[in-house]
Amino acid sequence: MLHLADGAKRFDHKLLFEGANWLITPDERTGLVGGNGTGKSTLLKILAGIEHLDHGQLNRSKGLTIGYLPQDGLALRGRTVFDECLSVFKAAQDMEHEMGELSDKLAHFDPASAEYEIAADRFSVVSETLQALDLYNLDAQVGAVLGGLGFQKEDWRRDCGEFSGGWQMRIALAKLLLEKPSLLLMDEPTNHLDLESRNWLEEYLKSYPRAFILISHDRYFLDVTVNKITEVWNKRVWFYTGGYEKYVKQKTERREQLARDYASQRERIEQLEAFIGRFRYQATKAKQVQSRIKELEKIERIEVPEDEETIHFTFPQPPASGRIVCEVSGLSKRYEPKQILSNVNFTIERGDRIALVGPNGAGKSTLIRMLSKLEEPTAGDVRYGHNVLADYFAQDQYKVLDPQAKMLEDISAAAPKIPTVELRSLLGAFLFTGDDVFKQLGVLSGGERNRYALARMLVSPANFILLDEPTNHLDLRAKDVLLEAIRNFTGTVLFVSHDRYFIDGLATRVFECEHGGVQVYPGNYEDYLWRKNGGPEQMQAAAVEMQKAHIPVIETPPPPPPPATPASNVKKLNPIKLKQMQDRVRFAEEEMPRLEDRMTAIETAMGNFVSAEESQRQTAELAEIRKQHEELMLEWEDLSTQLEEQGAAV
Structure with a gap:
């Protein structure tokens, strides 16, 4: 393709x-x-x-x-959101118009004429194409995509130019998904x-x-x-x-192999250079010396890039707060004419790591600002517990920074007890390297200043930190630094994030903002989804069914699974069958690496284009080998399990 x-x-x-x-x-x-x-x-x-x-x-x-979505920078205006999305089907709409014209022609042409036959053939082609495009279901397609990307129905008829840059990018994404x-x-x-x-x-x-x-x-x-x-x-x-997890493992293995290849090549180069240096001026060895010089020149030197420095940063631990960090009672917020939150009640305790989730516009940022006491509620109270020191990181935190301050001087002033070397390592994890650390904050972009503001917060945290989208503008490395730092933090954290990996790695409770209220769920995001999708109700329904069948219901947590059946209770296989299984397992263990090597070789060969026919043949061969590898892997797993049950060695 x-x-x-x-x-x-x-x-x-x-x-x-x-x-x-x-x-x-x-x-x-x-x-x-x-x-x-x-x-x-x-x-x-x-x-x-x-x-x-x-x-x-x-x-x-x-x-x-080909459809391409950049990171940002798109601006759409002049049409409503719905009409802008419908515009991707212009070709289909033109064909619909053509179909109407063809219908008129067919009504006036003589059925026995050549013109009628041409129009009829074209009408058939256009009709089939429109049927495949599902022309009469376009509005439903647009509505499904816009709804999935968070647009409310009342937004569909608004002009695209009324939306912020982030929502403009959602419109662009919707168009691409509809265009297919x-x-x-x-x-x-x-x-x-x-x-x-x-x-x-x-x-x-x-x-x-x-x-x-x-x-x-x-x-x-x-x-x-x-x-x-x-x-x-x-x-x-x-x-x-x-996926990504497998990539991390495979990359480690590839890097180790590269290091071994590099060491082997260096050894050979040193041997060649030693021979050349020793016999360069001996006439009897001239031929061998020249041969080794040519070999040395032909060697394509392996380069092993420097390891990315692994940054481990620990929060300076704050003074302990009381057990109750924050109590919220009867909290409400209204922006005329819309009620954002109504009669919200919950308690945050020391050590909680709370993920605040919910759709855009549900009130997450409003709630976190009220919890940080930067915004007053319409009604209700937010009360801090004993010795609570709160700090808030906003999505636009960079606006509070001094634009004239230099980065390294500013962060050193915020954390005078942390060595400069550690501060520079932390800044490096947040993508500020070399002379970047001497720049004035005012010359940085908004995203760069937000990254710096987050790094600055890490060096002098309070014991109750509230983070609104801290992972925006961070790459995977910086996210890992932040995640590890918060995991080791002894204080209390409430955060808004749209990164599933970050939430699952950190949250101990989930607060969901929806329909003007806040629902509290224990556990991480996976636990929240399970409960949200009816996990407890499903368990309760199963218990009711068991009672109807007069099966006793156990109220306590379910017992651990029974131990595996002892080998002595497993039906023993005859020695011949056992030997065949062992041979097959050994064959699979030898064959799978060979298939993997062959897949790698084909993928490498596919990088050198010969012809379209050869590329198709290679693609088909690669698919067949992948299928063989998968089948062999399943067989190996099954036989290995059976051998384990038999207590037999492979």
Whole structure:
């Protein structure tokens, strides 16, 4: 469908990548990852045809359509949201108009004429095309996508120009999803989505009928939407099968192999250089010396990039608060004419890590501002407990920073007891390296200043911190630093985030803002979803059914599963059958690595385009080998389990 052959790209004097070979198939579901500045977005723009290669070729199959969503910068106006989305079906609407004209012609032409036959044939083609496009269901399609992305019905008839930049990007995303191009390219599509819209997009992409490639810093989103990871690393493009978690494991293994190859190559180079140095001036060894010089010149030197520094940062621990950190009673907030929150009651205790979730407009940011006492409620009270020191991080926290202050001086003043080396490491984790730390805060972009404001908050925290979208503008590395720091924090945290991995790794309770109230759920986000989707009710219904059947219901937690059946109670297999199973397991363990090597070899070969026919043959062979590998893996797991039950060694 799309083939990148020996691609290379520079940005000014910096080489982003070279020797890139990528065959993109019609069923592509890929996450594009890599460090900041490695060229991910540039590569995506090259695939979209927006940027050009410095070297290599990009070949497209006939009829390929590509849709591209940038990170930001799109502005739409002049049409309502609904009409803007309907505009992607203009070709279908034109065909509908053509169909009306053809109907008129058929009514006036002589059925025996050549004109009638031509019009009838065209009418049939247009009719079939419109039926396939489901023309008469377009409004429902648009409504489903807009609803999934968080647009209320009253927003559909508003002009696009009335919406903020984040909502403008949602409109652009909606248009792409409705258009269904052959290849969908998305650069951080979840940046402007709340958690509910992100969950909807995950489900939509799972059933998306065509190919897509996306850049994302959300681990969970990548794990549930893609089946391949493509990484721009070490000036090359690398491919991994599976989601993000599998990629991390495979990358570690690949790096270890690269280190072994590097050590082996260095050993050979040293041997050659020692021989050349020893016998360079001996005439009897001239031929051997020249041979080794040529070998040395032909060696393509392996480069092992420097390890990314692993940053571990710990909050300076604050003074302990009382057991009750915050009590909320009868809390209400109204912005005329809309009631945002009504009669909200809950208690926050020391050590809680609370995720505040809910759709956009449900009142999350309003509630967190009232909890931080930066905004007064219309009614009700927010009471802090003994010795509570609160601090608040807003989505636009950068606005309170001194634009004239220099970064390193400012953060050092906020944390005079922390060594400068540690502060620079922390700033590095938040993507401020080298001379960046000496810049004035006023010259940074809004996203950069927000990142800095978060790093600054980490060095001098209160014992009750409230964070509104702290993971915005952070890459995976910085998110990990923040997550680890909060996990080790002895105070109390309430946060708003749309990152599932971040929430699941941190939350001990979930507060849901919805319909003007706040519902409290114990556990992390997975627990919240289980209860939200009727988990306790399902258990209760099962208990009622058991009572009807006169089966005693156990009120206490269910007992642990019974121990595995002892080998002595398992029916013993005859020695011949047992030997056959052991042989088959050993065969599978030897065959699976061979199949994996063959898959790697084919993927490498596919990077060197020969012809369309050869690419199709390689694709078919790769699919067949993957199927064999999967079947062999299932057989191996089954036989291994049976052998374990038999107490037999493999």
